[in-house]
Amino acid sequence: MEIQKKILVLCGGKFAFPTLQLLAFEKFMCGIGIGNASETIIDALERESEENHIGFKSFPDKNSVAEMRLWIDQIQPDYIFCISFPFLLPESVLSYGAERFINFHPGPLPQYRGAMPIFEVLKNQETETAICTHFMNSEFDRGNIIFNDPVPIETGDTYGKLTVKLSSRMAQVALNMANMLQFASSIPNQPQDESLSYYYEKPALSDTYINWNRMSAEEIMALINACNPWNAGADATLQGEQVKIIIASLLDEPHDDMPGTIVSVNDRIQIACADNQQIAVDVLTTDSGIMTALQYKILYPEKTGIFN
Structure with a gap:
């Protein structure tokens, strides 16, 4: 019987919780890295990780990401999933393995690059958004796309409602990705169409x-x-x-x-x-x-x- 692939998840907070719970339940998860989170969230995840014998590490700021490669080398995951992790990963970390780092972006790419695509799709009155699964490189939201999973936007959806909807859907998308990695020898992907790309900065008062x-x-x-x-x-x-x-x-x-x-x-x-x-x-x-x-x-x- 083939040994199940091990997945380490890098995340930024509560948005990733349904995914963490589902991947842990399905015995895929071997580690959790949390970036720039509150003490309450860090404490909760650290306790859960200890109880389930899962590696855990907090990355409180951009400088602390320099410690990530050593931690990954110790855990030896097969793949690293990123869900709203707030810091860009340097080449020293990404060199752990080509096509081992997979990001789950809560918006369609390349049209909605940036930190808050949920805000932007609502402000722009889109009727549909997506969870985009893509390989990572040393630039935000620019790696080759594996797939965009469409999510409808309903009339009256607020930022909060759409966030909850995407968080729940993210868990299933990540599990589907984990199962695909379990059996696929290679992962189909394609470069992003730069003619469609747009990067949104974090919203300002204007x-x-x-x-x-x-x-x-x-x-x-x-x-x-x-x-x-x-x-x-x-x-x-x-x-x-x-x-x-x-x-x-x-x-x-x-x-x-x-x-x-x-x-x-x-x-x-x-x-x-x-x-x-x-x-x-x-x-x-x-x-x-x-x-x-x-x-x-x-x-x-x-x-x-x-x-x-």
Whole structure:
């Protein structure tokens, strides 16, 4: 009987937990490396690793990755899976073996390179995303593609909902990859099409800010969903006060107001958008805390006017 392949998983936090659990249950996993995680996550994974006799190592910063090769040499995995590991692996680590390092990117490649493809696909109003499995090299998200596994984006998906969906799907994709490696003598792959490539930097305030004069109601809704919960909502300004809009919906009611005008405040805050449509805000964050639109009306009865 052929000996089962051993897989070491490098990850960045909770997003990889379903994958870790499934690969451990199927007896594939021989080690876990965690990068730049909280003490709570590190402690939990270290305890689980000890109980299951799995190698464990924390990599708290970029400099600590220099210690990785020695650790890998000690464990001797057949393959290394990466799931949201935050640091680029140098050639000194990748030289452990060609086509032994496989990354699972939570977005389609090469169109959505970068650290936060979940935010970008939602902001760009895509109807589908993917988990891209690819070989790794010394550049982020540029190795040869093994396959893109499509994942539909449903109406109303937020960053949180889509993250949970992708995390769950990631576990099955990683298990399928592990089973493929168990029996395949070679892994079909192809170079990425650079004519389709785009790299997204980590979102800045300008990326999460609502521009009422330029953005349509659907674009604003897409941004709000893309910012919930990781940015605690989409950023905006109300009469000089910084706010974040957390939950809202499209309102099929035209208006004659300037974009950004508060049309009415009842149980919802209705705001005019640039395309003659409105959004209805249900939950937002102000300097006074998180509140519903009704609570906002009671707390700020005098506040009407324009979001800037």
